[in-house]
Amino acid sequence: MKKTNEIKEALKKGDYKDLLTDIYVDESRIEYQTERYIKAIEKFEKLYGEGDAAIYSAPGRSEVGGNHTDHQHGEILAASINLDAIAVTRKTDDNMIHLISGTYKEIVIDVNDISYKESEKETTKALIKGVLKGAKDHGFDIGGFTAYVTSDVLIGAGLSSSAAFETVVGTIISHLYNDGKMDAVTIAIIGQYAENVYFGKPCGLMDQMACSVGSLVHVDFAKPKEPVVEKVEFDMNKYGYSLCITDTKGSHADLTADYAAVPQEMKEVAAYFGKEVLREVSMDDIIENISKLREKCGDRAVLRAIHFINENKRVGKQAEALKSEKIDEFLTLIKESGDSSYKYLQNVYTVNDIRHQNVSLALAISDTVLEGGKGVCRVHGGGFAGTIQAFVKNEAVPEYLEKMDKVFGKGACNVLKIRKYGGMKVID
Structure with a gap:
């Protein structure tokens, strides 16, 4: 294991330039990443002293296909991005974890006491303890360490900053105490457990899977406890496209009911057929029973069911297009996904505030700027407020x-690249 001063000097001399370029893809950002790593090491040294250290990384993620499909046991396509959480870490032998994330206060955890506590719900401490408990329950060893974590994954932009954090903690445990034998899928499942049980957020598995596995990941949740995971290797940069995420700065206040209504209405349609989720319902079922469905569930619920059935099929086609390197077909499917979310899923604005339609406006501006084959756009993530996604030709x-x-506003649009690595040890 290298010393902190050795890593700093190597970074300053440019010894890790090729490695950082391989991880973060965008050469124009390597100077930023180098300075970021150096500052993180210096912060770690101030907190925990000079000496042995390793650096771990876990990326944020972007949903590419499968808008509101995972909660109906559908399929998703998601990508790791070149924004990440990094952790400067040192193993200790006292069974204590001392961790500082960003500018927050130090978190101290006794590994001998990782039981759930209601008072810790919705805290970073709960996430760490949840990862430790999940790892232990899966038969892995756990132990103490010191760490300074810093993240440039945008909070509130639908890029899964919490999943990146869970993944980096899981990756640390894997390498420090299990010889790196915790596979990416298991780390993702453990991260979801931490967020569901300890943190108290009922998220699906998409976020953790994309952050942990890397590149693009195609996941089929037909059996949620045994998801079928396929890593899709595709170099978007090779084809001259960048992934742009725009935060439309819409307020997320009072949107709980809007978000909850999507799975609720989909499940109402499924329940009409005696099913738990829409994955078990076909388009023929919908068409043959349309009159009764409209009467019992309402038109919006029927439209959302139609979105799910078509979107779920679209995900597999997107993955196949990427594997066959048919970029134009892939982009056409992205556009179809966005149109379906807008027209059928109807998650681009809340009906409770028609005056403010930030996402709709962002999509309209994007369509105008990107006309003539410059790119395509779609709503990103949950919708209603928040972000949109666009695949844009580099020259545009x-x-x-x-x-x-x-x-x-300045800084609203972030130009990203798809990175091929999920959770990883960067420097040891």
């Missing part, structure tokens, strides 16, 4: 960035 990125920032 400056114009797109300028226009989106003009509407939603």
Whole structure:
């Protein structure tokens, strides 16, 4: 294991330039990443002293296909991105964890006491304890360490900053105490357990899976406890496209009912057929029973069911297009996904506030700027407020960035690349 001063000097000399370029893809960001790593090490040294250390990383993620499909046991396609959480870490032998994340206070955990506590719900401490308990329940060893964690995964932009954190903690445990033998899928499942049980957020598995596995990941949740996971290797940069995420700055306040209504209405349609989720319902079922469904569940529920059935089929087609390197077909499917979310799923604005339609406006501006084959766009994640996603030709990125920032404020649009690595040890 290298010393902190050795790693800093190597970073300053550019010894890790090729490694960082391989991880973060965008050469224009390597200077930023180098400085970021150096500052993280310096912070760690101030907190825990100079000496042996390793650096771990886990990326954020972007949903690519499968808008509101996972909760109906459907399929999703998601991508790891070149924003991540990094952790400068040192193993200890006292069974104590001392961790500071960003500018927050130090978290101290006794590994001998990782029981759930209601008072810790919705805290970072709960996430760490949940990962430890999940790892232990899966038969892995756990132990103490010191760590300084810093993340540039945008909070509140639908890029899964919490899943990146869970993944980096799981990756640390894997390498420090299990010789790196905790596979990516298991780390993702443990992360979901931590978020569901200890943190108290009923999320699906998509976020953790994309952060942990890396590149693009195609997941089929037909059997939620045994998801079928396929890593899809595809170099988007090779084809001259960037992934742009725009935070439309819409308020998420009072949207709980809007979010909850999506799975609720889908399940109402499924229940009409005696099923738990829409994965078990076909389009023929919908068409043959449309009159009674409209009467019993309402038109919006029927439209949302139609979205799910078509979107679920679309995910597999997207994955196949990428594997066959048919970029134009893939982009056409992305556009179809966005249109379906807008027209049928109807998660681009809340009906309780028609005056503010940030996501709809972002999509309209994007369609205008990207016309003529410059790219495609879609709503990203849960919808209603929040973010949109666009695949933009590299030469059109400056114009797109300028226009989106003009509407939603400087820094609203972030130009990303798809990274091929999930949770990983970067430097040891």
